[in-house]
Amino acid sequence: MALSLAATPAFIIERNMDRCIACQVCVRQCANDVHYFSGVDGGEGEVCSNDIKCVGCHRCVTLCPTHALTVRTNPLEFRPHANWTGSTLRNIYKQAETGGILLTGMGCDQPYRIYWDHMVLNASQVTNPSIDPMREPMELKTYLGAKPERLSFAYAGGADQDSLAPGNNNGSRPAPGTDADAFSLTTEISPQLELEIPIMFSAMSYGSISLNACRSLARAAKAMGTFYNTGEGGLHPELYEFGPNTIAQVASGRFGVHPDYLNAAAALEIKIGQGAKPGIGGHLPGEKVTFDISRTRMIPEGTDAISPAPHHDIYSIEDLRQLIYALKEATNYTKPVSVKVAAVHNIAPIASGIVRAGADIVAIDGLRGGTGAAPTMVRNNVGIPIELALAAVDQRLREEGIRNRASLVAAGSVRSSADVVKAIALGADAVYIATSALVAMGCHLCQNCYSGKCNWGIATQDPYLTKRLNPNLGSRRLVNLLRAWSLEIKEMMGGMGINSIESLRGNRDHLRGVGLNQVELDALGIQSAGY
């Protein structure tokens, strides 16, 4: 067999032998068989490590009861080269050996500019009093769905009298003493999703993640009054009880799509693309299609689950409109229909077209969005950052006067509550989080999801490994994360003198750019700090 040029370890394991008690917890817990015991069980020996297999997931480090382990990147150095970096060289070595596509997991890890980190928020000083979130109510509640152009009311005191319309009563308030209950809303409101906080769990399919991970997301969504997304894996029978907190996705493979599925959920989402791999479809290898997954996705056990790149019934914007309304018909117009697209060039007219096609929600997934498996080149190089896409779409929809017709949801690396606040200030109605949710459940971003050996029990179907994610713990951690972020959002809002998320939405004046050039500032629609 020829020499492998890609066989140098990516990580080096350092074991402090003064602290290692040879308890073998690391041996048992590593799904990649990195650690092993040199003696016979129960006898003398040492625990040794085979660095080449380590993926840097930190499972052993975290579980070691004496903190005897640490993991470092292999300090193997090439002659310094700003252009031909070590990782570039290793990619070529790998492809020279395998002749295949380089695969990876999670989101883009390249050093593109992170616009979140170049935007800062306002705070109230002197002119506008800040609000103390501990003492005053803060409204984070958000409604996602089409909002009407205007609201019409009927006054019970006179038939069909439109008391609040301009021209009546001089367009001013009702006469003193008028009973508020005498008014009723005559405008029909489209179905809305009611969120207690402007954060939802983004699409992660059962198949790419374990059932325990899905259970954790569903339970946490219910507990916090928000929603989680099924992704393109269909809905497991056990999770139907969380239907009122579920957004059911209809993706290009149409896995698991049947009338009960659609009607069980609170909203539907047509997935055109995702930020991690715009323009291409998905692939779940046959080995991962277990009995349970085959039943949920409605495909034969052991067969590859391939989602084609386009929906084969959507080849134009008119086809999209047709599907949107087909779904609305199938669910009797009781549920909002969302369309999820990847952030690409010309995202603004694309979004405009989607809104005009009848979508209630437009979800935009940026360049840094995560995935269970994608070709590395696509993940790192295709798509645009969500910050720029969001600003462009919000601006375009406002200019066209159709901003109210659909809610905007931003996705693609929302890493903290500050990112959430900035996203909303840029124009989002709510955000989707996925990587943050997985990290909350234990993910260490080793980017090896596609191997199916997730040591944290998240991106795997291996029964040895899925046990590691106890849904009681997973949902508790997710609830804690959302609770922590909502407290922080309230602090930041209070600091800005705002007590309702509505006042933050699209309010670009609360943002300033730092270290951005004029083109970027214009693209984001914000001013530079200092102005």
Next chain:
Amino acid sequence: MKIVIIGNSATAVGAVEAIREYNQTAQVLVISEEPHSIYSRPMLSHYLAGEIDRARLAYRRADFYTRHNVQPILNSRVTAIDPEAHTVHTQDGASYPYDKLLISTGGVPIVPPIEGIDTGGVFSFSRLDDVNRILEHIQARPTWNAVVIGGGMIGMKATDALMRRGIRVTMVELAPRILNTALDEIGSGIMTRLLTGAGVEVCANNTVTAIHSQQGYVSSVTLRDGREIPCDLLVFGIGVRPNADLAKEAGLEVNRGVVVDGYMRTSHPDIYAAGDVAEAYDLVVDMNRTVAIWPNAYRQGATAGGHMVGVHREDPGGVAMNTVEACGIAAMSIGDGAASEEEYQVLFELNERQPYYKRLVLKDGRLVGAILVGNVNRAGIYTGLIRNKIDVSKCDRALLSEHLGLLSLPDQYRKHIVTGFGIEV
């Protein structure tokens, strides 16, 4: 309510602890012919061996009686029971009235009438006084050779204890092999080899026909096969038979032991019997019989005591079982472990060198007996299977493994015993 308990061993303790768990007001009297506070009879072999001192022989703390508000009357032998008058009479002329009576007089050692038996250096091995006398004898006179009559559990323990004192032992057993009711041929064989390897002379299929003395103490014995064995100390370790004379004279139904129902009641509703004196239900052989072991004694005492104060918990039945060690190797016999292959399904696994021996006896797919020699890890799992009559036909071979565990058992049963007490699986 007045409760009288005749006897001061495991059964009495079980009864007292059960009574006091539910009732603090009943007057409880314990009458024992021995002068000693409660001690552990099975530990006498450890005491004889010098492994423990007199203080550690105690079965419960010294304040047991005061703590449980029980009046002990020691060194007083009950001579008669009057069921009509609800009274017991003792040797010193006293009488004690009762509302409920528990007979736990235990067993009397079996001592066959051998020619020349009436001499010094000859002892039973049943009570503390016996062992004290043996120790006095060993300390007072040079004791190089001992003969133990009886190759069952009692005889084995006496032998093991004397060996640890550095005394050369000859074991004489009537049956063709030692431990013939507890173990099967292979098991007996392993134990015999261990003993002979340690210098014990094992004479099976044999008996002592005559005892010879010199200067008032035993000097040798003659065996049935004609041999004469030098002997400074002769110990009877044959076993016990129920000490049921009191019950018989009181007109209660007595078979070999006092016949009792599931609540340990005798033929008289106010009189109970439990422990080595009673003949209670054995769930392995599905009939009443006396199985003189400590766990039965305690549990039966608790059943009787509880029933006296209104807690009616029927005893599911006893399982014959015992454990013995020779040369550091443990052997256990549970249920009908030595049953023959003709009647039952027998599975076994044997490694002579370790030694490792497991023999399982099944009837209609259910475990009825087990023998273990060498590796006795987690043997209670077999006892649980026997008690609960679990169908193990699908996993019988897995039960023989040296890595026996709950995962070797049928799933439902495993989940039940691991998560029992109303916890949902």
Next chain:
Amino acid sequence: MKRIVIHEEYCIGCRLCEVHCLVQHSSSRDIIKAFKVEQPRVMPRVMVEESGPLSFALQCRQCPEPSCLEACISGAMHRDEETGAIVCDEERCVGCWMCIMVCPTGSIQQNLSGTRIASKCDLCYGAETPACVANCPNEALTYEEI
């Protein structure tokens, strides 16, 4: 009384429960010393059973009617008055193995290093949370009032 509840669906077979039980019952209570210095090494009272992906940590089930207590010939096996736990008094145990012969879960072990005695879970001497429960990384053991 509070009992340890076993959740086999969450046990990951890491055996950290055994490690921490050992430390809790060591004389130093220090994990490094307990493993590297103390001789003979203390025995954990909890044992993990494993078969394929199925695993669980087993310790004494604290039976309401304990067979071990009735079989114990020395009185070493007793119910602790304060905690209600079944505890083996190691000073009085003579290593006759009767308890091992009757325990239906097989959760009592022989401790053959040093004086031969029976070794079993004592609910960590009435600690607020037993060491195995406190240190299970996946909450496969919980401590509940049953």
